[in-house]
Structures are given as C-alpha cells and as structure tokens.
Amino acid sequence: MTEVVDTSTVLQVSDLSITFASKRGRVSALEGIDLDVQAGEFITIAGPSGCGKSTLLKAVAGLTAPSGGSVHLRGDPVTGPRQDIGFVFQRAALLEWRNVRGNILLQAEMRGMNMRKAQERTDELIEMTGLSGFERALPHELSGGMQQRVSLCRALLHEPRVLLMDEPFGALDALTRERMNVEFNRIWSQTGTSVLLVTHSVAEAVYLASRVVVMSPRPGRIIEEHVVDLPARRDYAETLESSEFHRVSSRVRELLGSPSDAD
Amino acid sequence: MTVTDQKSGGSPSGSNGRSSVAGGFLRWWLQSWHPIVFLAVVIVLWWLVTAQGWVQPYIIPAPSDTWAAFAENAEYLLQHTWVTTYETLIGFAIAGVAGLLVAVIMVYSKGLEKTFYPVILFAQVIPKIAIAPLFIVWLGFGAAPKILVAVLMAFFPVVISGLAGLRSVDPEILQLVSTMGASRLKVLLKVRLPAALPELLSGLKVAATLAVTGAVVGEFVGANEGLGYVILQANGILDTAMLFAALIIMSVMGVVLFAIIQIAEKFLIPWHASRRDVAAATVRF
Numbered sequence: 001m002t003e004v005v006d007t008s009t010v011l012q013v014s015d016l017s018i019t020f021a022s023k024r025g026r027v028s029a030l031e032g033i034d035l036d037v038q039a040g041e042f043i044t045i046a047g048p049s050g051c052g053k054s055t056l057l058k059a060v061a062g063l064t065a066p067s068g069g070s071v072h073l074r075g076d077p078v079t080g081p082r083q084d085i086g087f088v089f090q091r092a093a094l095l096e097w098r099n100v101r102g103n104i105l106l107q108a109e110m111r112g113m114n115m116r117k118a119q120e121r122t123d124e125l126i127e128m129t130g131l132s133g134f135e136r137a138l139p140h141e142l143s144g145g146m147q148q149r150v151s152l153c154r155a156l157l158h159e160p161r162v163l164l165m166d167e168p169f170g171a172l173d174a175l176t177r178e179r180m181n182v183e184f185n186r187i188w189s190q191t192g193t194s195v196l197l198v199t200h201s202v203a204e205a206v207y208l209a210s211r212v213v214v215m216s217p218r219p220g221r222i223i224e225e226h227v228v229d230l231p232a233r234r235d236y237a238e239t240l241e242s243s244e245f246h247r248v249s250s251r252v253r254e255l256l257g258s259p260s261d262a263d
Numbered sequence: 264m265t266v267t268d269q270k271s272g273g274s275p276s277g278s279n280g281r282s283s284v285a286g287g288f289l290r291w292w293l294q295s296w297h298p299i300v301f302l303a304v305v306i307v308l309w310w311l312v313t314a315q316g317w318v319q320p321y322i323i324p325a326p327s328d329t330w331a332a333f334a335e336n337a338e339y340l341l342q343h344t345w346v347t348t349y350e351t352l353i354g355f356a357i358a359g360v361a362g363l364l365v366a367v368i369m370v371y372s373k374g375l376e377k378t379f380y381p382v383i384l385f386a387q388v389i390p391k392i393a394i395a396p397l398f399i400v401w402l403g404f405g406a407a408p409k410i411l412v413a414v415l416m417a418f419f420p421v422v423i424s425g426l427a428g429l430r431s432v433d434p435e436i437l438q439l440v441s442t443m444g445a446s447r448l449k450v451l452l453k454v455r456l457p458a459a460l461p462e463l464l465s466g467l468k469v470a471a472t473l474a475v476t477g478a479v480v481g482e483f484v485g486a487n488e489g490l491g492y493v494i495l496q497a498n499g500i501l502d503t504a505m506l507f508a509a510l511i512i513m514s515v516m517g518v519v520l521f522a523i524i525q526i527a528e529k530f531l532i533p534w535h536a537s538r539r540d541v542a543a544a545t546v547r548f
Contacts, residue, residue, distance in 0.1 A: 063438050081441040093435040097457050097534040109453060110445035138534050 010162055010194045011037035011060060015069035017219075018055055028219035029055045033069070035213065035222065039161070042188055042195045042232075044209040046202060046252055052220030053198040057164045060196065061085055074161060083111070086155030086193075090167040092147035094139040100126070100150050101135045107157040118157060125153040128187060145176040152184070156191065165197040169204065181207055182236045189233045202256065206249040207239055214255045223255055324504035329511070332504040339493075344512050346489040347478050350406050351516065354413025355474035359467060361414070362421025366459075367451065369422075370429045387419040391477060395484040409481030409489065416477035417470035424466020428459025461535045464528050471520035475513060 016033040019026045029052040037043055045053050058064040059071055062082040071078040073085070094103045101122060108118030126132055129149040139147055148168060155163060169177045169184075181204055188195055188208075199205050205212050212226045226248045230239060239245050306326055312318050313325035320328065333340065365383070369376040391412050398408035432455055440450050482491025490509050497505035528535075 058438075061438075061442055063441065081438075081444075083442060083444040085442060087439055087442055089435045089439070091433075091435065093433055093439060095436065095454065095457070097460075097532070106440075106453070107443060110440055110443035110449060140534070140536075 008039050009036050010039045010041075010074055011035070011196070012072040013056075013060070013069070014072075016056070016059060016066050016071060017068040018052070018059060018064060019067045030059070031219040031221050033220070033222055037162075037194050037196065039194055040192050042208055042210045043197070043213055044205040044211075045196065045198045045213045045215060046200065046205040046256065047215030047220065048217045048256060049200060051215045051217040053215060054166050056220070057087075057166050057196060057198055060162070061087055061164055084161055086158070086160035086163045088148075088151050088155045088163070088165040088168045090170045092139070092144075092151040094147055094150055094154075096139055099136045099138055100131055100142070103139065103150050104153045104157055107154050111158060113158060121157055121159075122153070125156055128190070129153055129183070143176075144172050145180060148172065148180065152187075156187075156193070159191075160193060163193045163195045165195065167198055167200070170199070170201075177201075177204070178236065184208065185234055202249050202252050203240070205252060206245055207234065207236065212248060212252055214252055224251075226251060321501050321503050324507055328504040329507045332502075332508040336505065336508070340508060340512065343488055343490050343493045343509075344516070346406070347475070347482065347491070347513070348516060350409040350478040350481065350489065351413055351474045351520070353406075354410045354477055355417050355471055355520070357410070358414045358417035358421055358470055358474065362418050362466075362470070363425045363463065366422050366425030366429055369426055370455070371447070383419065383422055386415060391416055391480050392483070395481055398481070399485040404485055404487065408484075409478050409486065409491075412481035413474040413477030416473040416480075420466040420469040420473065421463070424462045424469075425459060428462030428466075429455050431462060432458045460532050461528075464524060464532065468521050468524045471524055472517040475517040475520065479513060 013033050013035040016030055017028065018030040019028045021027075033056060035043075045056065047053050055064055059066055060073065060078065060082075062071075062078045062080050073082055095106060098106065104122045104125065105115075105118060107113075108115060108122075126135060129152060131146065131149055131153070134142065134146065139150070142150070148171075152168070155165075169180045172180060185208060195208075197205075197208060206228055209228050210232070212228060213222055214224045214226075215221065216223050228244060228248050230242065230244050309323070310326050313320065313323055324332075365379060369379055394415075395408065395412050398411050402408040402411065436454060437450070440454055445453075478489070479491040479494075482489040483495065486492045490513050493509045494506055497503070497509065
C-alpha cells in the first residue's frame with residue numbers, strides 16, 4: 001500500500017466456525033466467517049464484547065483450532081501456531097524481569113534470529129515508536145501506553161507479513177489511545193504489513209482501517225464490511241471531520257446499535 | 264538508645280553533614296532496631312528470671328552460664344556445628360535441585376504429575392522422626408541418613424513453590440512464545456524459570472529452615488556427632504547451659520541460611536514487586 005501495490009491475498013478465511021464446549025453445552029463463538037485480506041491492508045474488526053473477535057484472531061494465529069471451515073495464511077492452511085505473524089494483546093504481556101530492549105529482543109532470541117540484525121532493527125523500532133531513552137527501563141517503570149509500544153515493537157521485530165492485534169489500545173486512557181492511534185497509523189504506513197485489529201471503539205476502527213468489518217454477537221458473524229476511502233496516512237482531526245469518516249462510522253454505530261461511541 | 268527518633272525503616276538517610284560511616288550506621292540502626300531491641304529485652308528478662316532464682320538453673324540456665332558453655336566448649340561446639348551444617352547444606356542442595364526438577368517435570372507432563380503428586384504428598388505427611396530409624400538401618404550411622412531426612416523435609420516446599428512459580432506465567436505470554444517457534448527448553452529457561460523465581464525463592468526459604476530441622480532429627484535417632492548429638496548428650500547429664508548453647512547455634516544456622524536466600528532475592532529478582540521501593544534492602548534480623 002506504500003510503494004508497490006501488491007494485491008496478493010495474504011489471509012483467506014473461509015466458512016470458519018468455532019464452537020467451545022462449556023458447562024452449559026456447546027457455545028458457538030464464530031459462525032460462517034468469510035474474510036479475505038490483501039497484502040498491506042488494514043482491517044479493523046468492530047463488534048460488541050463476546051462476539052468472538054479475539055477468537056477469530058487466535059484462529060488466524062493458529063492458537064485456536066477451527067471447528068469448521070479453514071484459514072489460509074499466505075497460501076498455507078493454518079494448523080498450529082504460526083510463526084509468520086506478530087501478535088499484540090490487550091495487555092502488553094511483557095516479561096517483568098526484562099527491560100524494554102530485552103523484551104523486544106525476546107522475539108529474536110526465541111526465533112534464533114541473527115542477533116546483530118535484530119539489535120539494529122530493535123534500535124529502529126525503539127526510535128520509530130518513541131521509546132528512545134527508555135531502553136533500559138523495566139516494564140513496571142513504564143506507563144500503559146509505553147508498555148503497549150514495547151509489545152508492538154516485539155511484534156514487529158521479525159517483520160511479520162501479518163500483524164494481529166487484540167484490542168491493543170483498549171486498556172489505555174482516551175487521550176493516550178488517540179495518540180497511539182495516530183502513531184500507529186504512521187507506523188503502519190511505514191511498514192506496509194497487513195494488520196488485523198480487533199476493537200470495540202468505532203472511532204478507532206474507522207480511523208485506522210482501510211476496511212472495517214462489523215461483527216454480530218453470539219454467534220459471531222460478519223454483518224457488513226466497509227472500505228474506508230481515505231489515504232493510508234491520515235491526519236487525526238482532519239479524518240474525524242471528513243465526510244467519509246462520518247459515513248462509515250455512523251453506519252458502523254448503527255449496526256452495533258449504540259447511539260454514541262463506546263469509548 | 265535514641266528512642267526519640269523512632270521513625271521506622273525506609274526513611275532516607277539524614278546524613279547531617281557527618282561522616283558517611285556514622286550516617287550509614289544511623290540508617291542501618293533506624294531500619295533494624297526492632298529485633299535488636301526485642302532481643303535485648305528477652306535477654307534481660309531471661310537474666311532477671313534466673314538471677315532472682317525464680318527458676319532452677321537446670322530448667323533455665325543463666326545467660327552467663329550459657330555464654331560460659333559457648334566459651335569453654337568452643338572447639339567442641341564448632342566441630343559438631345560443622346557436621347550439622349554440612350548435613351544441612353548437602354540436604355538442602357539436593358532437595359533444591361531435585362525439587363525443582365520434579366516441579367519442571369510435573370509442569371510439562373500431566374500424567375507424571377498425577378503419578379508423582381500422591382507419592383510426594385505421602386512422603387511429606389510421614390512424620391520424619393518416625394521414618395528416621397529406618398534410614399539408619401538402611402544407610403548406617405554416617406551422614407547419609409541425616410542428609411536423607413533433611414532432603415525429605417526440605418523437598419516438599421521446593422516442589423510446591425516451584426510448581427506454583429512455573430505455572431505463574433501469564434498464559435498470553437505462553438501463547439505469544441508459541442508463535443515464535445521456540446523450543447520447550449528455551450521457553451523453560453527464558454520464560455518459565457525466571458517467572459518462577461519469586462515463588463521458588465519463597466519455597467527455598469522455608470526449605471532452608473526445614474533442612475536444619477531434618478539434619479538434627481536425623482542426628483537424634485542415631486549419631487555420634489552433630490548438634491543433635493550434643494543436645495542428647497547435654498540432656499543426659501542435665502547440662503541445660505550446653506543444651507541452650509546448641510539450640511542457639513541451630514537457630515542461628517537456620518536464620519543465616521534464610522538470610523542468604525533473602526540476599527540472593529535482592530540480586531535475582533530485583534524486578535519483582537516484593538522488592539520494589541525497598542530503600543537499602545537490608546536483611547532485617
């Protein structure tokens with residue numbers, strides 16, 4: 001989406017359904033999900049809590065097995081934990097005993113990457129996410145927003161083709177969240193990775209996305225998809241005032257049945 | 264005693280232009296005066312009770328007599344202290360390594376966990392004093408049966424704390440590393456073990472104190488050296504002063520072991536919540 005327009009399909013989800021066995025019988029989390037993601041696309045998945053958004057991400061990552069249908073990532077069926085992805089959780093999930101650098105480099109150590117390259121890439125990412133000066137800080141010394149940046153750096157270190165983000169900014173306060181959105185928009189436009197981001201904030205969903213996917217609750221189904229026809233690199237205030245933003249966000253809100261933004 | 268300045272520990276050192284040695288001492292005193300004062304009070308009471316003749320010396324010896332027992336038998340006590348220390352340390356080390364190993368195995372294999380758990384629990388609930396004679400029969404009168412009792416005593420808390428620690432890893436972190444294609448060994452060494460350290464060290468502290476008890480219990484049942492032997496000998500001739508001396512040495516041993524682990528914590532898990540914001544974390548004993 002940045003330089004070369006690559007329209008190859010990175011992710012193909014076909015007729016995916018996932019059911020969980022619980023004490024009260026079988027619960028259907030996802031039903032008949034069809035979703036194609038092109039290289040460099042930014043997909044946001046908006047939906048009420050418990051609509052199986054997170055389950056969808058985990059199925060793509062190979063952390064949850066599908067009950068029906070299939071997931072293909074870069075042409076290969078997903079059968080177990082995938083290594084060609086980056087994952088960001090709602091909580092930063094950092095190792096308490098490692099400093100910022102160490103937490104980012106965990107990715108490289110676990111993968112057995114070339115450490116010199118990984119070090120250089122870490123420097124770049126720290127610079128890009130505004131963590132400079134905090135390389136040696138431990139997680140508990142960082143704010144929630146900074147912890148999440150570390151988590152993002154870790155997920156980007158191995159330059160994954162697909163970045164999966166499960167409400168990455170959901171635990172942040174509204175102001176920090178906006179700033180992270182703006183920064184992340186810039187980072188994404190610089191890296192060109194495909195992103196699948198789950199959120200329950202309509203503003204976040206529409207601001208970040210090249211395409212918004214709206215899901216219904218229990219069982220999770222895709223109700224509508226909306227392409228956001230705005231340039232990849234977006235100014236926050238400008239975007240929020242644009243008619244395109246209004247068109248998509250009011251429709252998404254209508255579908256989710258909430259009169260105002262949840263966040 | 265500067266009782267006027269009773270602010271509890273943690274206050275920044277108010278080195279009012281004096282030498283750093285005096286400032287350091289003041290700071291140390293402010294943080295650790297509680298047990299020292301308490302100990303002093305106990306000793307004064309002890310002295311009072313015996314000096315007034317309220318209690319017969321063969322029941323509670325005077326502090327001075329106990330001190331004399333130390334001073335006059337220094338070499339004898341040192342020799343036997345060394346034996347018990349040796350048994351305790353070896354027992355503790357074996358229990359630490361074996362306990363952690365078993366905990367790791369149990370974390371990775373549900374089947375082995377189910378197999379081991381009842382056996383370990385069974386070994387834990389057997390009164391060690393009751394099983395010690397059997398060890399003498401099996402292993403003779405040397406150090407081995409004492410070490411075995413110490414191992415048996417210290418093993419359980421290590422397994423339990425190790426297990427809890429290894430399981431304390433955030434499940435999301437485990438999911439994350441599973442997308443990094445790391446081997447189990449790598450995950451164990453870089454994620455699980457470091458995460459287990461806080462719990463494990465707590466367990467090791469308990470284990471250290473129990474290892475001392477184990478060694479002495481072993482000596483009670485059949486030995487010709489060690490502090491347990493000293494106590495039996497002293498008891499036989501109603502030499503309470505010697506008995507007290509041996510008791511004090513044993514307690515100090517346990518406390519020192521405990522303190523060593525406490526200090527190790529400071530270096531191994533400086534990141535952990537229990538160690539944060541502890542200004543000049545001195546061991547408070």
